[in-house]
Each structure stands twice: as C-alpha cells, then as structure tokens.
Amino acid sequence: MLTVDDAFRKFKSRLELNDREQANASARQNEVRDYLDTKFKIETSFLTGSYKRHTKTKPLKDIDIFFVLKDAERHYRDKAPSVVIQDFCDALVAKYGKDAARKQSRSVNVDFGVFVDAEDNTDYRILSVDVVPAFAKGQDYEIPDTDSGTWIKTNPKIHAEKATAAHQAFSNEWKGLVRMVKYWNNNPKHGADKPVKPSFLIEVMALECLHGGWQGRFDREIQALFATLADRIFDTWPEPAGLGPAISNGMDNARKQRARELLTAASRDASLAINHERQGRHGDALAGWRALFGKKFPLS
Structure with missing residues (x-):
C-alpha cells in the first residue's frame, strides 16, 4: 500500500506544472501579449503572480500578466482606475467575446472556456489569465485599484x-x-x-x-x-x-x-x-x- x-x-507532484501545461500557458500568455501590443503602447510585459513564483495550484487559472504602459499612455494615470480597466476589457472583448473577458478590481480576467473534469484535469490547458495594466514608478509599479478608486504601488520582484x-x-x-x-x-x-x-x-x-x-x-x-x-x-x-x-x-x-x-x-x-x-x-x-x-x- x-x-x-x-x-x-x-x-x-500532481500539483506541479508539467511540460504540456507549461507549453499551453506559454502559448496562451504570448497570444494575449501579442494582441494587446496592437491595442496599447506597451513598454514591456511580463509574467508575475503565483504562476511566476511557482506557487500556483491546479486547475491552472488566473495567470497574471503585467503590462507596463509607455509614457504615451500616461493620460490613464490621471484618470480613475476604472477607465484603463474598462479600455483593456473592451479590447479583450473584441478578441475573445463579452462572456470571456471580465473586469476585476485590479485586472481583466480572460476565460478560455476550458472544461475541468471531475478529477480537476483540464487536458493540460490553462483556464484563464489576468491582465494587469501598470506604470513604472522607479523600481516599483503602480496598478489600478477600482475598489479604492486609486492607483496602488506594488513590486512583484x-x-x-x-x-x-x-x-x-x-x-x-x-x-x-x-x-x-x-x-x-x-x-x-x-x-x-x-x-x-x-x-x-x-x-x-x-x-x-x-x-x-x-x-x-x-x-x-x-x-x-x-x-x-x-x-x-x-x-x-x-x-x-x-x-x-x-x-x-x-x-x-x-x-x-x-x-x-x-x-x-x-x-x-x-x-x-x-x-x-x-x-x-x-x-x-x-x-x-x-x-x-x-x-x-x-x-x-
């Protein structure tokens, strides 16, 4: 026994990501990054959150992607956080559909419609990503927080x-x-x-x-x-x-x-x-x- x-x-071991899941996660997050590069002026984008820290559990969902905006998008920083969240959501709805993109307090969630079986398996596919708009602030970052109506500082590193x-x-x-x-x-x-x-x-x-x-x-x-x-x-x-x-x-x-x-x-x-x-x-x-x-x- x-x-x-x-x-x-x-x-x-079952909660760790295998090669097929890593490959699907890479393909999906790159797809989202490439698409948003055509919609906003982005300085850089990178993975963060528990996926990046290797503390994400299964089924694999809500992979965080930071999108650091260029100075040309600085006008968002002078507006309510809800504005940039709404614009990112609208852009993602245009690609993935209104039922797939959902506004959250600090991000936009994109659900890929993956089925989770009774054993919490997803055929090695990720369920969703969280898109986080951000501005660089020295060595740190500022991200929108619609719950408080302010921009808050963070540092994923x-x-x-x-x-x-x-x-x-x-x-x-x-x-x-x-x-x-x-x-x-x-x-x-x-x-x-x-x-x-x-x-x-x-x-x-x-x-x-x-x-x-x-x-x-x-x-x-x-x-x-x-x-x-x-x-x-x-x-x-x-x-x-x-x-x-x-x-x-x-x-x-x-x-x-x-x-x-x-x-x-x-x-x-x-x-x-x-x-x-x-x-x-x-x-x-x-x-x-x-x-x-x-x-x-x-x-x-």
Missing part, C-alpha cells in the same frame, strides 16, 4: 524574492506546502466562496507561519500549518513589498470567522488522519487526507 509520505509526494527565500529556508518544500493549502482552498465542498480570499493571502501568511525549518513529515507540517493559519487569520497581513494595502483587507470579519472555522476543521481532520496512521490504519489515513484535499490526493 502507498505510504502517507509517498502519497503526499505524489500529491505534490520583491514578492518572488521572498517566496524563493522561504522555499530555500524550508528545504525546498515551502512552495509545495503552499500549493497544497491553496488546492484545499479551492475545494468545491467549501461552496462558491473560498475560505481564504484572495488565495495570495495564504502565501503571505505562510511566509511567517511556516517557520522552524522542514521537519521531514508532510502530514505534521500540514496539520500545524492549518492550525496556525486558523489562529492568525484575524491578524493584519501587509503586502510583502510594503507598498500597497494589506492583503488581509480583502476579507471582512465575517469572512475571517468563516475561514477560521474551516481552517480549524481542516487542522482537526488532519489530526484524525495522522492518528489513523499512528494506529496502523493506513487506508483510513489515506482516505482522510483524500477527503480533506480532494481528488488529486492519491489513494494508491
């Missing part, structure tokens, strides 16, 4: 550097653990609303909550992480670069309370699975982890 440790390693440092400090297991919790966060059993939103908050919290170094067991690290996330979900979690609004601002107290309850339940379920393993009930342990995480956690 598959051991729990082997199951976790297989689970971690600092985010990536902190994730890399955390990964190395945790024996190169940090990103895998983050992907696992993000996959749990996406589980349909939670309903339409993810427990933790945005999912980037999980990564931000893990920069502090995964500490003390890798102890060699996925099951205990995951159980402890769920418990710590539950305990600290009401804390204020600043944007990692120290530039924009706190990432935790995306959740009000009611959402945080719901997240605490679900994270606490996840920690409890993880403890039960660990106890099954301790008592020699390996099949029950694997079934417990599968029930907690979902379809991609292996039973054999």
